[in-house]
Amino acid sequence: VLDFAHGSQMLRRVQASLGEYDLSPVRKGSRNELDQLDLEKPELGEWRYIILDPKGITLRSRPTVDKSFKLNTRVDEGEIVNVVERRASASTVFLRLETDTGQLGWAFDAQPGPGACLRMQEAPIETGSWYYQVSSDRSCCPRSRCSSSDACKIGRCLYKGCLVKVEQRIEVGLATFLLLADGGYICANKDGLTPFVEGPLAVHVVNNSTGVISTEGGVSLLKAPTTEPWAQTRMVLLAESRICVCRR
Known part of the structure; x- marks a missing residue:
């Protein structure tokens, strides 16, 4: 801009404190005010949720869908998270998460708007x-x-x-x-x-139970209680060997 033009002063300097002006950036299309108006009273407690979104979710610093409030904290699909606060709105439920590392942040259980999908679900x-x-x-x-x-x-x-x-x-x-x-x-x-x-299978723990191998050729040991070929080993318990049984 020009402060002088054609011999006339177009602009002049003024002294003012920063407190007289709101210098915060204006977020185009922000829905923060709408989100706040839609929120119901907070529900405090402790719930366990699982992340369903294949891409995972990024936590926000406040209960909003505005992407400008995203944090650097991500939670991957399949993670079990602890929820300590829930706030319902007209189109979704905002959840305040506490991660295993102690970090806090907000997420929402369902994507609002067109193409709505479930991103988180309570997990019994x-x-x-x-x-x-x-x-x-x-x-x-x-x-x-x-x-x-x-x-x-x-x-x-x-x-x-x-x-x-x-x-x-x-x-x-x-x-x-x-x-x-x-x-x-x-x-x-x-x-x-x-x-x-x-399963679940009935597995019994046996204490101080002993026995003797009675088969003449001995008994081959297995890696698991199955006759599948992968479970075969080269270890053999010889006949008359004394054994201790711990489970059956």
Whole structure:
């Protein structure tokens, strides 16, 4: 701009404190005010939710769909998160999350507007101790979260006949995920119709039970309670060997 033009002063300097002016940027198309008006009273408590969005979600600093309030905290698909506050609006429910690392942020359970989809869902979790046996002909590697993504594979693959100990069962729609005592999740039945495992099985713990191998040729040891070829080993218990039984 020009402060002088054709011999006339067009602009002049003024002294003013910054407090007299609102210098915050204007967000074009912001829905913050609308979101705040739609919000109902907060519901405080503790709930467990699972992330369903295949792309994961990015937390926000406040309960809004405005992308300009996004934080640098992401939660991946299949993660189980702790929700400490819920605030319903006309089109979605805003959830205040607390991650395992103690970080807080806001997300919403359903994408509002055209193409609405469910991004998060409350996940009933049952804690206990059960034994399951892999029944599928297809092997499966445990995952670090409740997901079928190959990107979160951990540990060794489980083959047909493997016996696994389970500490948690999580219902996600028609699917059931199992948290293994050795770490990692497996999907017990992906669509509610095709089981990957059988169980829970009746496994009895036996204390101070001993025996003697009576078979003349001895007994071959197995990696798991199954006759599948992968479970065969070269180890043999000879006839008349004394053994101690811990489970049956």
